[in-house]
Amino acid sequence: MTEQVTTATDVNRMRELNALSIVRVLRGNPPSTVTELAARTGLSRPGTDVIVQGLVADGWLTVVEPDGSSIVGRPARRYRFNAGTGHVVGVDVGAHKVLAMLSDLDGTVAATSRLPVDPGAGPAERLAVADAAVDECLAAAGLRPDEIWAITVGVTGPVDAGGRTALFTPLPGWESVSPAEHLATRFSCPVQVENDCKLAALAERWQGAARDADDIVYLLAGMRTGAGLIIDGTLRRGYGGAAGEIGALRAVRWLTAPSHLESCPSLPAGIGTDDAAAWVFNAARSGDKAAKTAVRRYTRDLAVGTAALVLTLDPQLVVLGGGFSRSADLILDQLARELGRTCLRVPEIRASTLGAESVALGALRLALDEVDARLFEAGLPAPAAPRA
Amino acid sequence: MTEQVTTATDVNRMRELNALSIVRVLRGNPPSTVTELAARTGLSRPGTDVIVQGLVADGWLTVVEPDGSSIVGRPARRYRFNAGTGHVVGVDVGAHKVLAMLSDLDGTVAATSRLPVDPGAGPAERLAVADAAVDECLAAAGLRPDEIWAITVGVTGPVDAGGRTALFTPLPGWESVSPAEHLATRFSCPVQVENDCKLAALAERWQGAARDADDIVYLLAGMRTGAGLIIDGTLRRGYGGAAGEIGALRAVRWLTAPSHLESCPSLPAGIGTDDAAAWVFNAARSGDKAAKTAVRRYTRDLAVGTAALVLTLDPQLVVLGGGFSRSADLILDQLARELGRTCLRVPEIRASTLGAESVALGALRLALDEVDARLFEAGLPAPAAPRA
Incomplete structure (x- = not known):
């Protein structure tokens, strides 16, 4: 030429x-x-x-x-x-708490706010708590709403392309709510809404137990059981946002798995649903026979749904996250044995290292990805919240 | 600048x-x-x-x-x-037949050869039939082996990164065979080996029922049941090549689903295993009550494994392929109803349009993809089989 x-x-x-x-x-x-x-x-x-x-x-x-x-x-x-030229916010809207985090463009967290919310609270009350948590972060970082370049909100249940949880949500009244529309009244930047398991999977790959893997099944193991899937390094949402919802299939036993813990015969009277699982795991660790049986049955059922995911995707790695990951010492070995019985190739299994912060961290990551996508598409204008 | x-x-x-x-x-x-x-x-x-x-x-x-x-x-x-500047070969090595196809770089088929093989034949005999089918294609197209730029061989069972079917294969003696090494003695071009369901999925997206979709679950429905997955437009192999092998999980009932057809009480004596399913489908179409029940039970079990795939991946489209897709008229409606009962979002379901040629066509497509990858990596030298 x-x-x-x-x-x-x-x-x-x-x-x-x-x-x-x-x-x-x-x-x-x-x-x-x-x-x-x-x-x-x-x-x-x-x-x-x-x-x-x-x-x-x-x-x-x-x-x-x-x-x-x-x-x-x-x-x-x-x-x-110059990572400080812009900031993003990630919010985990859970059943019992809202956790908000604010970071610069490198993902370095500048502020965190954790506020309790009543499990029975309606959508207006829950969104007000989310607003308060975000406001605390902005105040701590000394930033105005228009200095935020992207926000991601993590919620339970599958989320459709419009950021709605219309298919199914365990939060009361939440199916008629759009957190994105709510936040858009105060923030001019893009607001994404995403399923909590998917965000936790992103977080584990970014900063947690899955940093070296591209094909990951993330298990959210708690009183609800869910999954987030990363394939070839990319979070997979599915055509309608419902990827990973294997738990809805009765045959894989995820719907009933936690009931083995709640109905453990050695569970003392007066221990509430929220604390029952923790008590059973502790008792199993101390040698309580009935508790050990309950944990074994729980893990056996957890393994059926996990096997369905592993056989479908053949991942490199399974990450055990969620509240029960604190008891990974009681679960991982048996989970590996059960998968060994049913799966053609058993992936490595690791416990989450991010614990309760994984959903909010994943929300930060998705917000950063959103900023990057706009930046690299728009061709790098001078720093300012890039237009959506 | x-x-x-x-x-x-x-x-x-x-x-x-x-x-x-x-x-x-x-x-x-x-x-x-x-x-x-x-x-x-x-x-x-x-x-x-x-x-x-x-x-x-x-x-x-x-x-x-x-x-x-x-x-x-x-x-x-x-x-x-200039599509005629190079050619590729796709081979479907099945239990009962070998089908070879040869095409130019646009995928226009220049020669086809279909040869029978005994289901009990050992690996040496089966590979000899494959060689003969490829030779027939070369002769019909007037090409030498060194004028072929890439070959893909489709086989049953999961295939690892080395092109071996070590994990599991229903073909006798095949776990110790490397078709890639065998063909490398005559062909200097790259030889890929891939699972038949995965290739059929590629073919349906290329020329068949899934041309307009990027998220596809392909079902190979026959006396064996298998699946191939395309996510975001890319065939997914899994970390060890075993993606889509949900059928190995007993809870999803794919292992036993075809037995409902084989054990249909109205099946006349003397009809062999290979023809039993076709007889039952025809009888059901003619109103035979026992046959209709058998088909209904088969479809119900097919739906359990399909639901596991759909709930895991939330695809846009399910394609019913394999030998039983000729009886899609008896299967599709019920399959959709069963998925409606278990899945959060029911994808569209279509019957395969490629029939028995889908695996060989998918092998051509993968061979063409391999050529493209090398071309675009090597930066377009003058036409010649690009080096691996």
Whole structure:
């Protein structure tokens, strides 16, 4: 090819793509010199320098001056992604609590708020608690609503493409609510609503037990049992948002699995439903025979639905999350044995490392993904909440 | 950006990417003019012309001269992808037959060979039949083995990353066989081995009942029941190649489903296993009560495993394929009703339109995908079987 057929349009398009390559290399990585950036992007050094200076002028990158500790030659300037140029919010709206988190564009959490909510609370009350939790985060971080670039809200039950939980939700009155529409009255940024199991799966891959895997079945094991699926590194929602809802199939026994714990004969009178499972796991750990039987039956039923997921997807890894993951020591070995009996290939099984924060963290991750998608589509304007 | 920072490397890289864009636009599409190609790729017209002439010189494109029927002005030359520059082979190695197909790079079938094989035949005999079927195709197309760019072999049972069926195979002695190694003694091109259900799923999306869908559960319904999964437009193999093997879970009843047909009380004596199902479906169509009950029980059990797949993946579409899809008229309505009882969202259900050719066609598609991956990675050398 000769110079005269390289049009101005071609060159501009290439420059934009190259700027994206440089930002991608710096997102979440240590500061780098122009020489390092040129090597990692495959671009020429002079071309890289021009683009980097433009990104600094626009506010996307900041200069890290050399600290002068080098004794050989003049140390080179480094550049880092300016993660503080924007922020996102993740909210976990659960049955008993709302957990909100606010982070910069690198996902570094700047504020957290956890507020209790009555399990029987209606949608208006629950949304008011969510608002309060988000407000606490904004106040702690010193930010206005219009400085938030994306919000994700995690809820129980499958969520359709419109952010509604119309198919099924265990939260009272929630099927008629749109948290996205509610938040849109105060926030101009995009608001996504997503199923809690799916968000927890994202979180485990981002910062938890599944950082090294691309094919993951995440189990939310608690008084409800759910699943989130990551296939080839991507969260799978399904055509209507209902992927992972294997628990609805009676044959796989997830609907009744926790009842083995609630109906444990050695359970003392006066222990409420919310605390029964914890008591049974502790008693099993102390050698209580009836409790050990209850845990064994629970795990056997948990394994049937898990086997259905594993046989369908053949994942690399199963992550046991949710409230019962605190008792993974009592569950994992038997779960592996049961899968060994039914599955052609038994994946590795690990316990969640994120615990109760996994849904809110996954909501942050999805909000960051949303920002990235808009940024890389819009071609990197100067920092401002990118338009939806 | 100024001209002096556009290095020769940057320009060469851009030219290569632009050539790939043009080939992509022409693959499987009608011939186009330079002006049309420029519009569709977003490249400048002079730049497009330079690249097109290079691709013609290399043999990737051929010129379609104007037919002179235009009466207004001079008609423009068109260019088409030269699909005949390379060929691929797809082979379906089944229990009762081997079906081989040979196509050009557009997937247009140039030769087909179908040879019977004894269900009890050992691996050496079965591979010899496969060789013979491939040889018939080569002879019919007038091609040498070194003119084949890729081969895919479809087999029953899950296939691991090494192309082996070590986990489980219903073909006698087949667990110790590597069809890829066998074919490598005669063919220098890449040889892939893949599970038959997965290939049939690919074929239905390529040319069959699922052309408009990206999230597909394909059911192979016959004396064996299997599944192939396409998610977000991509065939999913699973971490160890065992995705879709839900039938191994006893709770979903696929292992025993066909026995309802084989044990139908109205089945006359003397009808062999291979013909029993066809007899029962026909009898049910004619109103035989026992046959209708057998079909209903079969479908009910088929639905349990299907529900597990649907609840796990929430697909857009379920395709009923395999030998029993010829009796889809007796199965589809009930299958939809059963799914309606258990699934949160019932996908559309359609019968396969490709019948007995689906596995071999899917093998062609996978071979073509393999060629494309190598071409677009290697950056379009002049036509020749691209190196693996």
